[in-house]
Amino acid sequence: MAIVELKNVVKNYGGHKGSKDSANAVENFNLLTEDGEFVVLVGPSGCGKSTTMRMIAGLENNTGGEIRISGRDVSAVPPKDRDIAMVFQSYALYPHMSVFENMAFSLRLKKTPNDEVKRRVNEAASILNIEHLLERKPRALSGGQRQRVALGRAIVRQPQVFLMDEPLSNLDAKLRVDMRAEIVKLHRKLGVTTFYVTHDQVEAMTMGQRIVVMLDGKIQQVDTPQNLYERPNNMFVAGFIGTPSMNFLRAKIASDRRALEGESFRFKAEGARGTALDTHTANEVWVGVRPEHLRYVEDSGHGAGLENMMRGTIEVVEPLGAVTMVQVQIDDARVTAQLDSHVQVTLGETITLACAGEKLHLFDADSEQALGLEQPVSEPLSAAV
Amino acid sequence: MTESRLTNTLLTLLTYAVAIVMFFPILWMFLTAFKTEQTAFDIVPHFLFTPTLDSFKLALAQGNGYWHYAFNSALSAVASTLIGLVLAVPAAYAMAFFPSKRTDFTLVWMVSTKFIPAVGVLIPVFMVYKSLGLLDNIWGLTMLFTAMNLPLIVWMVYSYFKDIPKDIIEAADIDGAGTLQTMVKVVLPLALPGLASTGLLALILAWNESFWSLTMTDHKAATLAVFIASFKSAEGLFWAKMSAASVLTVTPIIILGWFAQRQMVRGLTFGAVK
Numbered sequence: 098m099a100i101v102e103l104k105n106v107v108k109n110y111g112g113h114k115g116s117k118d119s120a121n122a123v124e125n126f127n128l129l130t131e132d133g134e135f136v137v138l139v140g141p142s143g144c145g146k147s148t149t150m151r152m153i154a155g156l157e158n159n160t161g162g163e164i165r166i167s168g169r170d171v172s173a174v175p176p177k178d179r180d181i182a183m184v185f186q187s188y189a190l191y192p193h194m195s196v197f198e199n200m201a202f203s204l205r206l207k208k209t210p211n212d213e214v215k216r217r218v219n220e221a222a223s224i225l226n227i228e229h230l231l232e233r234k235p236r237a238l239s240g241g242q243r244q245r246v247a248l249g250r251a252i253v254r255q256p257q258v259f260l261m262d263e264p265l266s267n268l269d270a271k272l273r274v275d276m277r278a279e280i281v282k283l284h285r286k287l288g289v290t291t292f293y294v295t296h297d298q299v300e301a302m303t304m305g306q307r308i309v310v311m312l313d314g315k316i317q318q319v320d321t322p323q324n325l326y327e328r329p330n331n332m333f334v335a336g337f338i339g340t341p342s343m344n345f346l347r348a349k350i351a352s353d354r355r356a357l358e359g360e361s362f363r364f365k366a367e368g369a370r371g372t373a374l375d376t377h378t379a380n381e382v383w384v385g386v387r388p389e390h391l392r393y394v395e396d397s398g399h400g401a402g403l404e405n406m407m408r409g410t411i412e413v414v415e416p417l418g419a420v421t422m423v424q425v426q427i428d429d430a431r432v433t434a435q436l437d438s439h440v441q442v443t444l445g446e447t448i449t450l451a452c453a454g455e456k457l458h459l460f461d462a463d464s465e466q467a468l469g470l471e472q473p474v475s476e477p478l479s480a481a482v
Numbered sequence: 483m484t485e486s487r488l489t490n491t492l493l494t495l496l497t498y499a500v501a502i503v504m505f506f507p508i509l510w511m512f513l514t515a516f517k518t519e520q521t522a523f524d525i526v527p528h529f530l531f532t533p534t535l536d537s538f539k540l541a542l543a544q545g546n547g548y549w550h551y552a553f554n555s556a557l558s559a560v561a562s563t564l565i566g567l568v569l570a571v572p573a574a575y576a577m578a579f580f581p582s583k584r585t586d587f588t589l590v591w592m593v594s595t596k597f598i599p600a601v602g603v604l605i606p607v608f609m610v611y612k613s614l615g616l617l618d619n620i621w622g623l624t625m626l627f628t629a630m631n632l633p634l635i636v637w638m639v640y641s642y643f644k645d646i647p648k649d650i651i652e653a654a655d656i657d658g659a660g661t662l663q664t665m666v667k668v669v670l671p672l673a674l675p676g677l678a679s680t681g682l683l684a685l686i687l688a689w690n691e692s693f694w695s696l697t698m699t700d701h702k703a704a705t706l707a708v709f710i711a712s713f714k715s716a717e718g719l720f721w722a723k724m725s726a727a728s729v730l731t732v733t734p735i736i737i738l739g740w741f742a743q744r745q746m747v748r749g750l751t752f753g754a755v756k
């Protein structure tokens with residue numbers, strides 16, 4: 098178990114100026130984990146999440162900054178001396194060795210006594226329920242079993258830090274959900290500080306105690322799953338976290354600076370959001386609304402005059418059983434709404450949707466940064482670095 | 483339907499014809515080896531004749547005797563292959579797993595040395611060997627065979643190493659294996675079928691080599707290629723004996739190839755990835 102600290106970590110592949118390698122692959126990455134924390138790095142492909150993990154592992158050198166594991170700067174330490182274990186997306190098992198030998202490999206290299214090797218491999222195998230597979234070769238295993246062996250190989254080493262690079266990406270959907278729960282359980286049992294890389298925001302939300310959202314090599318936000326959902330720092334995080342994605346509408350700020358308007362919607366800016374608009378110089382903002390926060394309103398004939406409502410034509414109806422997804426054309430945006438399945442809607446119908454004022458998100462029209470964020474419940478730890 | 487069946491039949495016949503044309507010289511060599519010199523020289527080809535082992539008996543005793551040449555061939559082929567592999571494995575390992583900006587160039591350059599006809603460098607090599615006293619020396623010849631095959635061995639081993647997923651090397655790295663341990667315990671076992679077929683090819687090329695054998699050796703270090711050539715002497719051509727000598731030369735390598743082929747096809751599959 099260990100505290101991992103990344104201070105101003107930079108990765109640059111040193112390409113020629115102007116080429117695609119010249120930009121920083123990872124820029125000023127700052128993070129301080131708690132002891133035994135489960136941190137998820139998430140973002141679209143090419144965002145630098147894997148590179149960051151590979152720098153923690155020592156498979157890539159950091160171009161700048163410090164990486165500390167339990168206080169020791171490991172930037173110049175080779176992977177084998179960092180006291181970490183890594184699980185690869187491809188499992189990366191040794192094909193010519195039995196499951197037992199795969200798991201025992203690191204111990205054998207350390208010249209661990211035979212009975213100790215046996216004890217530790219058996220222990221890990223029993224945690225993962227793979228005792229019956231120990232004599233098999235990797236090619237005789239299913240994908241899920243191989244993933245367990247890869248986890249077992251990491252557990253056997255009793256490392257200070259676990260690094261998992263998209264470990265579930267090669268598994269089918271059902272197995273992925275099972276293994277997700279199992280890895281979380283395993284983490285709770287062993288209490289080892291864990292870094293987990295994924296591009297899947299559902300995986301990130303369900304597994305991470307804290308999530309690092311990355312884009313273009315930069316951290317966008319470091320927070321708990323709940324805070325990411327409720328208080329996204331910017332439009333990227335807002336759109337990335339949550340399924341279906343948040344809807345964004347371009348709105349004009351009314352002259353009293355307390356309302357946000359479009360041709361077919363009008364929202365009231367309350368509380369911190371309203372205060373933020375007072376000092377905001379631009380005339381337009383982005384309004385973000387999550388599909389699950391939109392309500393169907395029985396048309397009372399009042400039209401779009403009411404506060405916190407929008408009107409539009411239904412373009413797509415997708416009944417999913419428990420809920421019905423509708424896509425509504427509001428001004429020039431396609432808004433997705435998640436409605437109760439008992440609401441009867443038809444294609445082409447004009448409907449009114451409402452959203453509670455406190456569920457709205459405001460973003461600067463240019464910088465796309467959030468406006469009027471209420472103080473988060475817990476201070477993000479990265480700020481304390 | 484009938485047209486495609488006709489095409490099929492014609493293609494099959496063509497295949498047989500090509501195969502027979504290609505196999506015929508070998509067949510003829512085997513047949514001639516069991517003939518007397520007289521039948522062998524006859525203008526009218528003989529497919530049916532009374533076989534005799536006389537040519538073999540005479541061929542075995544030719545010069546320093548068959549076994550002298552066979553020993554030289556075996557020693558130079560095996561030694562050059564082993565030395566080649568020992569030199570090529572670390573080179574290919576570095577190029578496959580720690581490539582630099584010049585790796586591609588180096589590979590192409592190495593192979594490009596094979597573009598030069600051997601005869602183009604004969605004189606300088608001969609002079610150097612003469613002054614070093616390596617003429618008609620089996621180790622001198624082995625060194626030439628090694629140099630001759632090295633680019634090919636490096637290239638082949640490199641491509642087998644490239645097939646090993648990088649993740650496995652990184653996993654070994656994290657598990658605590660040093661470069662040598664990764665090579666010996668992970669990479670070599672995985673590349674073993676590739677190394678075996680590379681070694682076999684190098685062995686065959688060295689065994690069959692005749693240009694350097696004929697020019698750089700005399701009696702002491704002479705190989706089977708020299709042995710065969712010795713039947714074309716001032717007194718004339720001895721077809722039957724030459725054929726017998728050829729049969730004695732190609733048989734070991736054909737048997738070896740036959741066994742090794744089964745061994746290699748069994749190759750490992752990368753069950754660990756995907």
